Amino acid sequence: MSVNGSHNAKPKDRTDQRAEVALGALASAVLLLIGFMIVFVFSKAWPSFAHNGLAWFGPGGNVDEQLANIFNSPANPSNYVYTMHAWPLLYATALITGAAVLLSTAISMLSAMFIVEFAPEAMRRVMQPVIRLLAAVPSVVYGLIGILVLVPFVGNHVISGAEKDSVRYVIQLDGSSVLVGVLVLTVMITPIMVAITTDALRSVPRSWTEGAAALGVNRWRALRTVGLRAARPAIVAAVVLATARALGEAIMLSMVSGSVGFAPNPLDGTTFIFEPARTLAATIVDNAEGLSVKPFGQTVYAFAAVLLISSFFLSFAGWAARQSMRKYTLQAR
Amino acid sequence: MKNRLRRVGILSALAIVAAVPAAVPATAAAKPTITMSGSTTVAPLAALLARKYLQVCDHCVNFKLLQGGSDIGVADVAAGRVTIGNSSRDPKPSDPGGLVFNKIANDALCLVSNNANPIPGVDQAGIQAIFGGSVRSWTQVPGSTQTGTIDLFTRTAASGTQDAFLKIFMGTTKVFSGASQKGSNGLVEQSVASDPGGIGYVSLAFTKNVHTIPYKGVECDLRNAKSGQYGGVRNLYMVTRGAPTGATAKWINWITHTKAASKIVGTQWVPLV
Amino acid sequence: MSTHAHVPAPAAPPAPAPPRLAHHRGEESWSRGDKIGVALAWAAGILLCVLAAAIVLYMLFRGIQYLSVSLLATHPLPSLDQTKSGGFLDPIEGTVILTILGTAIAAPIGVGIAVWLSEYARPSWLARAVESGVEIVAGTPSIVLAIFGLLVFQQSVFGFLSFTAEGNAVFGRSFFTAGAMMALIALPLIVGSTREALHSIPSHVREASYALGKDRISTIRRVLLPASRRGIGTGVTLGMGRIVGDTAIVVILLGASQQIQPENGTPVWGLLKGTGSTLTTYVYNNSPAGEGGAPQKAYAAAFVLLVIVIFLNFAVDLIARRKEPTWTR
Numbered sequence: 001m002s003v004n005g006s007h008n009a010k011p012k013d014r015t016d017q018r019a020e021v022a023l024g025a026l027a028s029a030v031l032l033l034i035g036f037m038i039v040f041v042f043s044k045a046w047p048s049f050a051h052n053g054l055a056w057f058g059p060g061g062n063v064d065e066q067l068a069n070i071f072n073s074p075a076n077p078s079n080y081v082y083t084m085h086a087w088p089l090l091y092a093t094a095l096i097t098g099a100a101v102l103l104s105t106a107i108s109m110l111s112a113m114f115i116v117e118f119a120p121e122a123m124r125r126v127m128q129p130v131i132r133l134l135a136a137v138p139s140v141v142y143g144l145i146g147i148l149v150l151v152p153f154v155g156n157h158v159i160s161g162a163e164k165d166s167v168r169y170v171i172q173l174d175g176s177s178v179l180v181g182v183l184v185l186t187v188m189i190t191p192i193m194v195a196i197t198t199d200a201l202r203s204v205p206r207s208w209t210e211g212a213a214a215l216g217v218n219r220w221r222a223l224r225t226v227g228l229r230a231a232r233p234a235i236v237a238a239v240v241l242a243t244a245r246a247l248g249e250a251i252m253l254s255m256v257s258g259s260v261g262f263a264p265n266p267l268d269g270t271t272f273i274f275e276p277a278r279t280l281a282a283t284i285v286d287n288a289e290g291l292s293v294k295p296f297g298q299t300v301y302a303f304a305a306v307l308l309i310s311s312f313f314l315s316f317a318g319w320a321a322r323q324s325m326r327k328y329t330l331q332a333r
Numbered sequence: 334m335k336n337r338l339r340r341v342g343i344l345s346a347l348a349i350v351a352a353v354p355a356a357v358p359a360t361a362a363a364k365p366t367i368t369m370s371g372s373t374t375v376a377p378l379a380a381l382l383a384r385k386y387l388q389v390c391d392h393c394v395n396f397k398l399l400q401g402g403s404d405i406g407v408a409d410v411a412a413g414r415v416t417i418g419n420s421s422r423d424p425k426p427s428d429p430g431g432l433v434f435n436k437i438a439n440d441a442l443c444l445v446s447n448n449a450n451p452i453p454g455v456d457q458a459g460i461q462a463i464f465g466g467s468v469r470s471w472t473q474v475p476g477s478t479q480t481g482t483i484d485l486f487t488r489t490a491a492s493g494t495q496d497a498f499l500k501i502f503m504g505t506t507k508v509f510s511g512a513s514q515k516g517s518n519g520l521v522e523q524s525v526a527s528d529p530g531g532i533g534y535v536s537l538a539f540t541k542n543v544h545t546i547p548y549k550g551v552e553c554d555l556r557n558a559k560s561g562q563y564g565g566v567r568n569l570y571m572v573t574r575g576a577p578t579g580a581t582a583k584w585i586n587w588i589t590h591t592k593a594a595s596k597i598v599g600t601q602w603v604p605l606v
Numbered sequence: 607m608s609t610h611a612h613v614p615a616p617a618a619p620p621a622p623a624p625p626r627l628a629h630h631r632g633e634e635s636w637s638r639g640d641k642i643g644v645a646l647a648w649a650a651g652i653l654l655c656v657l658a659a660a661i662v663l664y665m666l667f668r669g670i671q672y673l674s675v676s677l678l679a680t681h682p683l684p685s686l687d688q689t690k691s692g693g694f695l696d697p698i699e700g701t702v703i704l705t706i707l708g709t710a711i712a713a714p715i716g717v718g719i720a721v722w723l724s725e726y727a728r729p730s731w732l733a734r735a736v737e738s739g740v741e742i743v744a745g746t747p748s749i750v751l752a753i754f755g756l757l758v759f760q761q762s763v764f765g766f767l768s769f770t771a772e773g774n775a776v777f778g779r780s781f782f783t784a785g786a787m788m789a790l791i792a793l794p795l796i797v798g799s800t801r802e803a804l805h806s807i808p809s810h811v812r813e814a815s816y817a818l819g820k821d822r823i824s825t826i827r828r829v830l831l832p833a834s835r836r837g838i839g840t841g842v843t844l845g846m847g848r849i850v851g852d853t854a855i856v857v858i859l860l861g862a863s864q865q866i867q868p869e870n871g872t873p874v875w876g877l878l879k880g881t882g883s884t885l886t887t888y889v890y891n892n893s894p895a896g897e898g899g900a901p902q903k904a905y906a907a908a909f910v911l912l913v914i915v916i917f918l919n920f921a922v923d924l925i926a927r928r929k930e931p932t933w934t935r
Contacts, residue, residue, distance in 0.1 A: 019823035023722035028732065030719060030793070031739040037746075037754045044757065062510055068490030071404065075429055110650035118647055127651065130658040136915045137661060138851030140886045141908045144893045145664065148901060152527050164482040164530075168469040171511040172484045174528050187657060194654070220640045220647075248747025251853040251890065259514055276513070284749050286516065288858050289370075289401030290491060291756065293408050301757075304750045311745040315738075368777070397777075397881060414777070523894040 041305050047295070048302035051082035056302070059087035063261030067287065071296045080295040088263035089303070092277035095264065096178060096257065097246045100185035104242055107186070108193035109235070113223050115194070116201045131198075135191035143255035146184045151175040151256055154274070163271045171262055171275055178264055179273040181257030185249060189242040196241070200234030201227050233322045240318030247310055250281035259286060280307050364392075365580040370399035371406015371419035372493045373517040374440060374536040375569050379419060381597050382588055389593065394580050400517065403493025407432065410572050416581055418572040421536070422493035423500075434570040435577065437588050439603035440536050441558035442497055442565040445522070445543040449529045450479045454547040460502050463532065466509030471530060479530050485512035486524045486533035494518065497567040498534050502548075538601035558603050566603065662912070669909025672902040678910070682888070694907050697888035700860070701850060701914070703781055703877070704884055708788030708849045713842050715789070716796030721826055723797070724804040744794035752858040755787040759859075767879065781878045784859040791852060792845030799844065803837020804830060839925040847918045850911070853886040860887065885911045 049056055066084050073081040115127050155175020164173050204227050212222035228235070258276020261283065266272050278286070280303045291297040369379055376398060383396040399415070406418030411429035424434050444460065446452050453476040455463075462468040464485060471479035487508055488495035499508070515521045518539040525531040526542040535543075537558065545553040549564050557563040577585050588594045589605060598604040680693035719736065727733035743751075759767060760778035767782040807830060815825040831838075860881055883891075885907050892904035 013821070016821040016823050019826075020722075020726050020728075023718050023726060024728075024732070026715060026718045027722045027736045030715065031732075031736050034739040034742055037751075038742075040757055041750070041754055064490075064514060065510070071490055072427065074427060107650050107653070110647045111654055114647040114651035118644060119651055123651070123655075126655065130655050132919050133658050133662065133916065134654065136847060136851070136919045138853065138886060138911055138915060140851075140853045140889050140893075141661075141665065141912060144889055144904055144908050145661065147894050149664075155528060161481040164484075165470070168482040169466070169511070172482060172513060174484050174513060174524070174531070190654070216635070218636050218640055220636075220643050224643065244745040244747075248749065250747065250749040251857070255893070259516070260511070262511075281747055281749050284753065285854060285857065286489075288753065289399070289405050290408075291753065292405070292412060292414060301753070304753055307747055307750055311742070311747070315741060315745055520894065527894075 038308065041301055041308060044298055045302035045305040046298075048082055048084060048299045049305075052084055056084055056086055057090060058085050059263070060085035063088050067261070067296070067299070070299055071290055071293055073293070073295050077294070082295055082299070084299055084302070086280075086303070086306075088261050089278065089280050089283055090306070091263045092178075092257075092261075093247065093279040093281075096181050096185065096253065096277060096279055097243060099178075099182045100189060100246050101239060101243050103182065103186045104190045104193055105235075105239060108190050108197050108238070109228065111190075111194045112197035112201050113220075113227070115198050116227070117219055117223050131191045131194050134187065135195070137188075139188065139249060139252040142184050142188055143252035146180055146252065146256035147176075150180045150184065151177075154180055159274050163274060167268060167271060167275070171260065173271070173274045173276070176256055176258040176276050177274045178257060178277050181253050181277070181279075182273075184252060184256055185246055188249065188252065189245050192245065193238040193242045196234055196238035197231065200231035200238075204230045233325050236318055236321045236325070240314055244311055244314055247307060247314070248281055250279075250285040253279055254282035254285045257282065364395050366395040366397060367417060367581060367584060368397040368399070368415040369406075369417045369419055369571070370401055370409045370415045371572075372403040372421040372569070373400045373519070374421040374494055374538075375419035375437075375571070376400050377538060378438065378569070378598065378602055379571075381600075382594060385593060385597055386584060386587060389587070390583075394584070402489060402491030402516070403496065404491040406493075407572055410574055413574065416573070417577075417585075420493050420570045420572050421567065422496035423568060423570075425496075431574055433573050433576055435573060435585050435589070436568050436605065437571050437585070438569045438598045438605060439558065439566050440538075440569050441553055441555070441563055441603070442494065442501065442534055442567055443537055443540050443553035444502075444532070444534050444546040444548060444565075445525050445540055446532045446546055447479075447525055447529045448542070448544050450477055451544045452476050452546045454550060456549055457502060457504075460548075461504065461506040464503060464508050464512070465506040466511070481530045484524075484528050484531045485509055486521045486531055487512045487514055488521065488534075489514045489516050492516075494534070494536060501565050501567065502534075555599075555601070555603070569602065665905065665909045665912055668902075668905040669907075669912075671905075673906040673909060677903070677906055682883075694885065694888050694903070694910075697883045697885045697907065698910070700781075700882040700884040701886070701911075703882070704785055704788060704856070704860070705846050705849050707781060707785035707878065708792055709842060709846055711785060711789035712792040712796055712845055713838075716793050716841065716845075717800050717831070717838060719793075720797045720800035720804060721831070724801050725822060725826055725830070740794050740797050743790055747854075748791055748852055749854040749858075751787050751790055752855040755783055755855070755859050759783040759786075779859050780881055781860065784855055785878070787855050787859060788849045788852065791855070792842075792849055795844040795848060796838070796841040799837045799841025800834060803834035803840075806837075807833055836925060836928055840922055843918055843922045843925060847915055847922070850915055850918065851886065853890055856884050856887050857890065860884065885914075 061083075063084075063086065069081050070084065073079065111127075115124055119127060152175055154177060155173070159173050159175065159177075167173065201223070208226050208230060209222050212226045213219070217225070258278055260276045261278050262276055264272050264275040264277050268275070284300055284303050284307075287296070287300055291300055379398055383398070387394075387396070401409075403418075403420040403422050406415070406420055407428055408418075409415045410418030411432060418432075420434065421440065424432070444455065450471070452474065455474075459474070463474065463483060464487070466485075468474065469483055471477040471481060471483055474483070485508075488498070513524065515524060515533075518535045521533040521535050522539040522541075522543055525533045525535075532546075537553065537555065540553075547553065551557050551563045553563055553565065558566050571585055571588075573581060573585075576582075588598075595604040677693035678698065679695055681695050682692045682697065719740070723733055723736060756778055758764065760776050762776055764776065764778070764783075767780060767786075811829060811833070812825060815829050816822075820828070860883060889904050889908045889911065892900040892907070894901065
């Protein structure tokens, strides 16, 4: 069908139009699917929210007990139990995700500066495969190492008997804890942030940092004040990506952070990091088999709906932050 | 012209490939599939039995085995999502109607502690105190070599083992709310095995790496379970919607009435015959 | 382009390192805070290297102890005794099948969407909506996609994709359903990489093609797509890596049968309708989070998984390093 010459103008246009419509339909189909997903999940989740109102997000009672009661609801639909106060799960999600992202941001920025400026040549060549390796390890492998190495280590050697005794009437500390969860999660999300931050630092125009050096500023300070500032939109993008990854991490956290829907109490002092917690994603994975029991399934979909909303907010916050930084920095990528 | 031919060729090849699955199922003899879900206690037994059954009947059925806990098995079979629901607990009044609980074996429910903490024995009051949360330190448990906090490992709400434990050992005492809830026998075994201060309960088949605690003076082992002396014996069921029919009936019949099946059951569980 | 930032930049060929700031000893002032900063930067870099080495060495040490050729070639069998429970041939096959299926679904769709976004993109509100949609999928946790998949594929209209149980309840779990959701998680990576590749083709190439009388679709087919092969290859390999490493979708949507169990006699179709397991669920189930029966085998399987993922990453590198078509101005 080699078209050549204007006398074939009409068939050309039709084929082109058909192609455009076909591709456009494909793109819209995917969009419809995504819209469908959002609508479906929310419609399934609605009864759980409707029955609890705003108290769904609040504290009150033991989450595991409430889940058990929902699961054991009588068969009559009008007698379904929906009571759920999901605060411990929301709190655990915010706590573990937030701590991991903070820790990871610090490590990533430092590592990125190291790679871009301070690492000797040989080491720099090693770092790139290292980062890619860390990013490539599947989460189940991280979970395996966590549960077979870190959890028993923390449980038997780090947590002291006295600490266990101090909370023994409330919760038991056996090693699967916020601490292990945050540590492994940090290792999981750092490679993404390092990769993006390194790219961003590298693309800062030389003239900017050289200008700083001309003013007598040392390498570290030049990089910190000029380089990082210029790379801010990329750092924001990296933080958003990493947070999204952390929010969605289910399997690894369900293996190492504890299987109790407990809200760790900061007033316990340092023992607080040894207490178990369970995020929304981990709760969904742990309870996925019970989806077929109606009110229970709806509660689990409610958890999924909260996760979806958080991802939206995250994307939006990232976009808004990048927009506001546009005028200070390089062309937004 | 060449392109048009190529295009026609590709399309017709695709059409043939797509038509094959439509045509073949009509001719191929469809093997019945038996899907099972539910109890994590029954699961290894069902898997072993299935393996033997496939050899015996020359691959006459397909098996699919899921887990999730006895309550999930019961809910699934009542809704028709699976053919058989495995259950390690007795029928409850709140169960949906129309279900038939076919008993396939008995099982001993053992209390276990870490190998570094070989408790010589416990009675019902002791168990209720430990799992109920009124006793939280090993120093208060006679015969224990540990001195720290007691780490309790129980099962999730959907578990039949949990139901059996509550019925046989706890009575009306509620389990301590801070206990760690695990999703399967294997997880409880692993948790107790790696924590010197741990205590939990598992089916007899899962006691390789832990110390079994004699209950009311009787050791928890297969012989005592078979003789009925051990106090913690419970029933294992395969639940069907209505009486089992066809391939399902053959399967359950084979389990309950043949010597080969009995032999397999007798390795870690208590056979009916 | 907003999807741009969501693709972890595929390995760029080693760009000439920009010259470092001149190191004039003594001319700059290093406060104590600055020195601590540099020390911390060094510490962070070394920490990452040590972690990577530790993970790989540990998996190597533990995994290879129990790894043997027979493990890779025998089927897993149910048994309470670890020595009799066979190998993990079926999980390996499951991983391969699922990856191929997911990629086969995602690649044409992903390239198609990228082409539409890059070359047509009319009406513009639709283009922006599709862009946001792809971003949303990229940001959705895979566990949510998994339970959404279960929700959709358990409707009776999709019964042909998996197995229908007796009470007319659709099982909803099979290679097809898991593959479909895997395609969704690979999609944003393919779309992003392809768009970048298409974007990097200078416009004069397109203009030259139009000047020769070709219409848009022919230009795309004959000129642009072949030129973006490298970017598409990178995207597809990245997507494969993501699929191989994902556990949540497999745990929920693949039916958790140890061995691959085809649904009926038809060779390929029946297999895809059936259930099975992959290396990720094998590791999960044999670890203390599953039944805990075989931690050594879990290590061995995890090691094999790690090797596969590293190999895929290596492949991304190789593809990205291939000579990019140079467009003379």
